[in-house]
Amino acid sequence: MTGLNHVDVTGGPLVLTLSPSVTLTKISVGGMDNNAYLLQPADGPAVLVDAAADAPRLLDLIGSAPVATIVTTHRHGDHWQALAAVAGHTGAGLVAGGPDVEAVSEGARVSGVAAAWDGDTVPLGTGTLEVIGLVGHTPGSITLAYTAGGVAHLFTGDSLFPGGPGRTRSAADFTQLMDDLEAKVFGRFDDDTVVHPGHGDDTTLGAERPHLAEWRARGW
Numbered sequence: 484m485t486g487l488n489h490v491d492v493t494g495g496p497l498v499l500t501l502s503p504s505v506t507l508t509k510i511s512v513g514g515m516d517n518n519a520y521l522l523q524p525a526d527g528p529a530v531l532v533d534a535a536a537d538a539p540r541l542l543d544l545i546g547s548a549p550v551a552t553i554v555t556t557h558r559h560g561d562h563w564q565a566l567a568a569v570a571g572h573t574g575a576g577l578v579a580g581g582p583d584v585e586a587v588s589e590g591a592r593v594s595g596v597a598a599a600w601d602g603d604t605v606p607l608g609t610g611t612l613e614v615i616g617l618v619g620h621t622p623g624s625i626t627l628a629y630t631a632g633g634v635a636h637l638f639t640g641d642s643l644f645p646g647g648p649g650r651t652r653s654a655a656d657f658t659q660l661m662d663d664l665e666a667k668v669f670g671r672f673d674d675d676t677v678v679h680p681g682h683g684d685d686t687t688l689g690a691e692r693p694h695l696a697e698w699r700a701r702g703w
Contacts, residue, residue, distance in 0.1 A: 501632045505524050534568075570593055577595060586623075610631045635672050637676060645686035646694075647691075
């Protein structure tokens with residue numbers, strides 16, 4: 484059974500309208516079913532979230548569209564395998580969460596990665612994507628929030644999935660991630676907010692909110 488906004492690595496992309504001026508294209512790439520998201524405004528260059536793998540497919544998806552920024556949601560290698568190739572072809576600026584910048588730069592062999600965290604924004608046409616830091620899956624994981632279309636959309640990397648938070652390596656990391664999710668995500672955004680994770684299907688905060696105490700109790 485497939486979930487919300489399902490895409491398959493062997494299939495084509497899914498195109499969604501986020502607002503009158505912004506279109507989202509979601510595609511699955513690589514052996515770990517990574518999602519890459521291309522946000523295309525009507526009034527400016529695109530933003531790519533996670534150049535995860537399969538540079539030829541991503542570049543075919545981008546086509547002739549200018550790309551201003553590639554955001555890497557966190558340091559894990561499956562989220563930046565195609566970063567150097569796509570950045571080199573598009574000339575896009577690079578952004579990652581501050582504590583993960585060095586790991587992304589060294590791993591992907593790229594330079595000039597700008598550090599972003601709470602309160603920072605990424606330009607998207609005449610609008611912006613808000614950066615939200617969520618510590619736990621990695622020290623510098625970030626989520627991007629697009630709120631201009633009425634319904635909010637969150638690009639959460641591996642910090643939040645249908646069914647719970649992303650994997651953590653210690654009880655302290657899990658607690659920190661849950662604290663950040665509750666304060667910065669569930670405490671701020673409405674139930675109709677759409678969550679676009681780094682792997683697999685999308686979800687909504689309304690579908691996940693009733694399970695917060697359950698996640699806390701199970702510890703993952």
